[in-house]
Amino acid sequence: MYSARNLSRYACALLMGLLLLFSVNNSVFAQDGGQDDGATAAADPAVLEHGKKLFNQKCKSCHAVTAEVVVGPGLKGILDRRDEAWLIKWIRNSQAVIASGDEYAVKIYEQYNKTQMQSFPELSDDDIRAILAYSVDAGNAVVATTTPGENNDKTASGSGDSALAGYVPIILGVLAFVLVLILAVLFLLITILTRYLKQQEQSGKLDESDQEVLNQKFNILAVFQSKIFIGGVAVVFVLVVAKAVLDGLIGIGIQQGYAPTQPIAFSHKLHAGELEIDCEYCHTGVRKGKSATIPAANTCMNCHNAIKRESPEIKKIYAAIENDKPIEWVRIHNLPDFAYFNHAQHVEVGGLECQNCHGEIEQMEVVQQRSTLTMGWCIDCHRETVVKAEGNAYYDRLLETHKANSKKPMRVEDIGGLECAKCHY
Ligand code: HEC
Ligand code: HEC
Ligand code: HEC
Ligand code: HEC
Ligand code: HEC
Ligand code: HEC
Incomplete structure (x- = not known):
């Protein structure tokens, strides 16, 4: 008792x-x-599966479920940006929405250099809802490896435990x-x-x-x-x-010095150093978009369908292509999702060299992360670096105002490079 x-x-x-x-x-x-998409309402697994199938068939060639730009914008947070009715109209016939003069539609169309997204009149409202539900769901649980090619999944820090969570x-x-x-x-x-x-x-x-x-x-x-x-x-x-x-x-997550072993013993020292292959030959996105991109196996084949065919390392490339399985390169540099970094802004507009941030990659047998990639690192450079404004009409106005107010050269901090919202959504 x-x-x-x-x-x-x-x-x-x-x-x-x-x-x-x-x-x-x-x-x-x-x-x-909270950092992810608001609309993560638990969706039916069958709906998610349906959405995944459609997404892979129809959208994946141009869109990632993360914030990464492939051909079109990353779909991360899409339901926060646009409402469902708009999205259904857009996905079924984006050209019609643009033609109707919809402000947002015209803006992104121009932002993506008038690349036409194809129309999908065959998709029902429910199909589209399933695709959106899948992309939100998948965007929140991205895997920790980088798949090569244009379709470059962004690793979410801590995403591994978010599925468990x-x-x-x-x-x-x-x-x-x-x-x-x-x-x-x-x-x-x-x-x-x-x-x-x-x-x-x-x-x-x-x-x-x-x-x-x-x-x-x-x-x-x-x-x-x-x-x-x-x-x-x-x-x-x-x-x-x-x-x-x-x-x-x-x-x-400070990973300075991180140099994981890759699935294929690819050497930058050999390819970028001795053979002097241009970085952009492989990292094609670096002047165009946010992400530098990791080359697909097909890029390697431009040479290796003839060179070193008998090498066991090269045979791994053939195997990847035959099995239609991307080479699972281990991602090295990786900012948390809440920080935004854009390669084109720095390389194309800012005129920086890859080596400013990545070190002497062309001498590395195995790529190693040389910078801390912390906020302090970004900010320090923005405080020190003078903007290359000469000959760039875009900066004429800014430069004029700056010169009127200050004798010092115009640095990145003077054009807003220390504003929180520039780096955090
Ligand atoms: C041929 C490439 C291509 C395909 C395939 C494609 N899209 Fe797009 N999509 C784009 C481009 C490019 C844009 C940017 C706007 C523009 O240029 O028209 C875009 C824009 C979008 C937007 C607006 C994004 C934003 O940030 O506001 C959504 C949503 C979208 N696409 C969904 C889809 C879905 C869902 C599919 C599959 C059913 C799909 N797209 C297939 C290229 C594509
Ligand atoms: C022949 C193709 C090729 C060329 C040329 C090349 N790379 Fe790479 N790069 C790769 C591949 C494949 C990977 C992924 C495997 C690895 O990390 O070694 C990679 C990885 C990287 C990474 C690390 C990516 C990560 O996961 O964070 C950086 C940084 C990089 N390259 C910079 C450069 C720079 C800078 C140059 C020019 C000096 C260059 N690459 C030239 C193919 C190339
Ligand atoms: C522009 C031509 C070119 C491209 C593109 C290229 N390679 Fe190479 N690669 C070479 C040459 C040349 C060699 C040196 C061959 C030799 O040692 O005789 C080589 C050697 C190699 C080796 C060493 C093989 C061995 O056993 O010695 C590997 C591994 C390799 N490449 C992987 C890759 C991968 C992975 C890619 C794609 C990301 C790639 N290469 C893209 C030209 C290229
Ligand atoms: C201002 C600094 C800076 C410069 C300049 C720079 N990078 Fe990066 N790079 C980064 C950062 C930061 C990341 C991590 C981005 C992320 O996780 O979103 C990165 C990631 C990468 C990656 C792997 C992921 C991706 O974006 O696809 C590659 C490959 C790469 N850089 C190549 C290059 C090459 C090639 C150049 C020169 C043409 C270059 N980078 C110039 C800072 C820089
Ligand atoms: C090696 C120096 C350097 C480093 C490191 C660097 N940046 Fe920059 N950043 C620049 C330069 C130079 C510009 C100006 C580009 C231009 O002319 O618009 C710039 C511009 C920017 C802009 C646009 C600012 C604006 O007002 O338009 C953003 C956003 C940005 N950087 C984010 C980052 C982030 C995030 C990191 C760290 C992960 C970083 N940068 C690291 C040099 C750097
Ligand atoms: C030039 C780009 C840039 C600017 C401007 C910037 N941040 Fe950051 N911030 C970053 C990056 C990159 C990280 C991720 C660093 C890491 O993982 O260690 C970060 C991380 C953070 C974090 C997470 C804590 C940490 O240190 O890891 C907070 C909070 C933060 N920033 C707040 C702010 C606030 C508030 C402002 C405005 C006063 C601001 N940031 C301006 C790039 C920037």
Whole structure:
């Protein structure tokens, strides 16, 4: 009898602890999600599967589910940018939306150098909803390897655990439910037993200790004061803090010096150094868009369908093409999702060399990350670097105003290079 009451106290303390963990965890994950798309409402797996199939068939050649530009814009956050009705019209016939003079449509059309997105009159509203649901879902759970080619998935830092994170609240919810059930049964038992004891009491069969138990009242305050409850809260607290600290450490993610072994022993020292192949021959996106892009196996074949055919390393390239499986190069440089970096802005507009940021790649047998890629690193360079404004009509106005106000040369910080919103969406 006594132990039954104690048991219920244990169970109650545990339940409280779990509920606490549940709510804390939920808020932590809600925060994680906050950086991602708002519209992550749990979608039906069948719908996601359907969406994935359509996306891969019809959209993947031009769009990534991340923020990466392939031919068209990355679809990350698309449901935050545009509403569903607009998207359905656009995807079915984008040219019609542009022709109607829709301001946003005209703007992106021009921004993407009037590249026409093809029309998809065959897609139903539900097909399109499925594609959008899939792209939002997949964008939030990007894998940690870079696939080569134009279709270059951006690695989300910490994305590995975000898939798992989705399950944690569910598991905790189930646990909490089971505990409530146990509690209910225990209370039921107590009621029955107490009634039984009362009957015994009436017939005078109770000894002293039984009497004592019967007179005790269940005390909720005692639960909160109990060592178990306090201990439980302490453990939960320590766990939450530990998780936050770990996340923080991973989030900082300084990977200077990172030089992973690649699936094929490709050497920049040989190709970019000795053979003097232009960086842009392989990294074709570097002057055009956000991402430099990693070359597809076909680029290698331009030479290797004839050169070193018998080499085991080169045979890996053939295998990739035959099996239609992209070479899984390990991504080295990787900013967190909340920071925006654009190669074209720096190489094409800013006139910087790759080596300013990546070091002497043409002497590296294995690519190594030379810069910290921290915010301080970006900011320091923006404070120091003078904008190459001469001969660039775009900057004439800015330069004039700057000269009127200052004797110093115009640096990146003077054109807004320290504004938070330039680097953070
Ligand atoms: C041939 C390449 C191509 C294909 C295939 C393609 N798109 Fe596009 N898409 C573009 C381009 C380019 C743009 C930018 C606007 C423009 O130039 O018309 C764009 C724009 C968009 C936008 C607006 C993006 C934004 O940031 O506002 C959405 C949404 C979109 N496409 C969805 C899709 C979907 C869904 C599919 C598959 C059913 C698809 N696209 C297939 C090239 C393509
Ligand atoms: C023949 C094709 C080729 C040429 C030329 C080439 N690269 Fe690469 N580059 C690759 C491939 C393939 C990878 C991925 C494998 C690796 O990291 O070695 C890569 C990776 C990189 C990376 C690391 C990407 C990451 O994951 O963060 C950088 C930086 C880079 N190259 C810069 C350069 C620079 C700078 C040049 C010119 C000096 C250059 N590359 C020339 C093919 C090339
Ligand atoms: C412009 C021509 C060209 C391109 C493009 C090119 N390579 Fe090479 N590659 C060469 C030459 C030339 C050699 C040196 C052959 C020799 O040692 O005789 C070589 C050697 C290699 C070797 C060493 C092979 C061995 O066993 O010694 C590897 C591995 C390799 N390339 C991988 C790649 C990969 C991966 C790509 C695509 C990302 C690529 N190459 C693109 C020209 C090229
Ligand atoms: C101002 C600094 C800077 C310059 C200049 C620069 N890069 Fe990068 N590069 C970065 C940063 C930062 C990243 C990581 C981007 C990310 O994770 O979004 C990166 C990533 C890359 C990657 C791998 C991922 C991707 O974007 O596809 C390659 C390849 C690359 N750079 C090649 C080059 C080449 C080639 C040049 C010269 C033509 C160059 N970079 C010039 C800063 C720079
Ligand atoms: C080696 C120097 C250097 C580094 C490092 C560097 N930048 Fe820049 N950045 C520049 C220059 C130069 C420009 C000006 C380009 C131009 O003329 O518009 C610029 C411009 C920009 C702009 C546009 C600013 C505006 O007002 O239009 C953004 C955004 C930006 N950089 C982001 C970054 C981020 C994010 C990083 C770090 C991951 C970074 N940069 C690292 C040199 C650098
Ligand atoms: C030139 C680009 C640039 C500008 C301007 C910039 N940031 Fe950042 N910021 C970054 C990059 C890149 C990172 C990611 C660094 C990392 O992973 O260590 C970052 C990371 C952060 C973080 C995460 C904490 C950390 O240090 O990792 C916060 C918070 C932040 N920035 C806030 C701001 C605020 C507030 C401003 C305006 C006062 C600002 N940033 C301006 C590029 C920039």
